[in-house]
Amino acid sequence: MLRALAVDDERPSLEEVLYLLNADPRIGSAEGAGDATEALRRINRALACGPDGPDALDVVFLDIQMPGLDGLDLARLLTGFARPPLVVFVTAHEDFAVQAFDLKAVDYVLKPVRRERLAEAVRRAAERSAAGHRVAGPHAAGPHAAGLHAAGLHAAGPHATGPHGAAPRIPVHEPDPDHLPVELGGVTRFVAVDDITHVEAQGDYARLHTARGSHLVRIPLSTLEERWRSRGFVRIHRRHLVALRHIGELRLAAGTVSVLVGGEELQVSRRHARQLRDLLMRRP
Incomplete structure (x- = not known):
C-alpha cells in the first residue's frame, strides 16, 4: 500500500485530496502539508529513514502554485535525491503540464479534483511503485505509465481493484470518431x-x-x-x-x-x- 503526502497551501483543497486519498484502498496512509517548505522537511525525514522506515513516503500529491517555494521548485529539488518519492501534480492550471512531465511526474490532475481522476493517478503511482521505478529516482522513468485513456474512454473507481491492487480499466462508452x-x-x-x-x-x-x-x-x-x-x-x-x-x-x-x-x-x-x-x- 502507498504512503502518501499531499501538499497544498489552500486548506479546503488539501482536505479534499486527503479525504479522497484516505478513501482509496491502495493508500495505506496519507498526510498533509500546507506548503512546500513543510513538505520538504517531511520528505527529508522520509529519505533519512529509508524506503522501509516508519516515516517512508511513496508518492507526493503536489500543488504547483504556492507562496515561496512552489510545486515545480520542490519537484526539481527531488530530482537530486537518489530515492525520491513519486510525484503527482494536482493543480488548477493546465499550463504547467509540459514542465511537470519534464520532471518525470507520474500524473497531472486538474482541479477541481474528481474522485475517479484522482483514483487513476493513484493507480499509476501504484503501478510505478510496484515496478520498482521509484528506486532509481525520477530520471529513470518517463511519463509513459499506462493509464486512463486521455480521450476519456476508460475510468477507474476509487474502490475498484484488480490484480496486485491495480484498478482495472472499465469502458464507460464507445469512442465517438467525430x-x-x-x-x-x-x-x-x-x-x-x-x-x-x-x-x-x-x-x-x-x-x-x-x-x-x-x-x-x-x-x-x-x-x-x-x-x-x-x-x-x-x-x-x-x-x-x-x-x-x-x-x-x-x-x-x-x-x-x-x-x-x-x-x-x-x-x-x-x-x-x-x-x-x-x-x-x-x-x-
Whole structure:
C-alpha cells in the first residue's frame, strides 16, 4: 500500500485530496502539508529513514502554485535525491503540464479534483511503485505509465481493484470518431475533430488547436497521427500534425517550407516537405 503526502497551501483543497486519498484502498496512509517548505522537511525525514522506515513516503500529491517555494521548485529539488518519492501534480492550471512531465511526474490532475481522476493517478503511482521505478529516482522513468485513456474512454473507481491492487480499466462508452473529450477545470467538453486546425506535441501530451482556443490532452502525437490519417491530418514536423483542409498557404523561402494554418505559420521539416506538397496538389 502507498504512503502518501499531499501538499497544498489552500486548506479546503488539501482536505479534499486527503479525504479522497484516505478513501482509496491502495493508500495505506496519507498526510498533509500546507506548503512546500513543510513538505520538504517531511520528505527529508522520509529519505533519512529509508524506503522501509516508519516515516517512508511513496508518492507526493503536489500543488504547483504556492507562496515561496512552489510545486515545480520542490519537484526539481527531488530530482537530486537518489530515492525520491513519486510525484503527482494536482493543480488548477493546465499550463504547467509540459514542465511537470519534464520532471518525470507520474500524473497531472486538474482541479477541481474528481474522485475517479484522482483514483487513476493513484493507480499509476501504484503501478510505478510496484515496478520498482521509484528506486532509481525520477530520471529513470518517463511519463509513459499506462493509464486512463486521455480521450476519456476508460475510468477507474476509487474502490475498484484488480490484480496486485491495480484498478482495472472499465469502458464507460464507445469512442465517438467525430469528437474528442477534453477536460477543463473538472468539466468535460467535446471538441469536433473537424474544428481542429493542428496539433502540437508536448511530451506525452498533445495540444489541440482550434479557431476558439487550444486544449491539452494526454494522447501522444503519434497516436493521433495514426487515428486521424484517414481524416486528412498529416505530419509536417516531429512536433506538428496539421489538418490539410485548414492549410491556407504553402510558403517557400530561402530553402525552407512552412504552412499557414489557422493564422499561425508552422515550419515543415525537410523529410515531410515532399509528401505535403504532393498531398496539397491532389487536394480537391
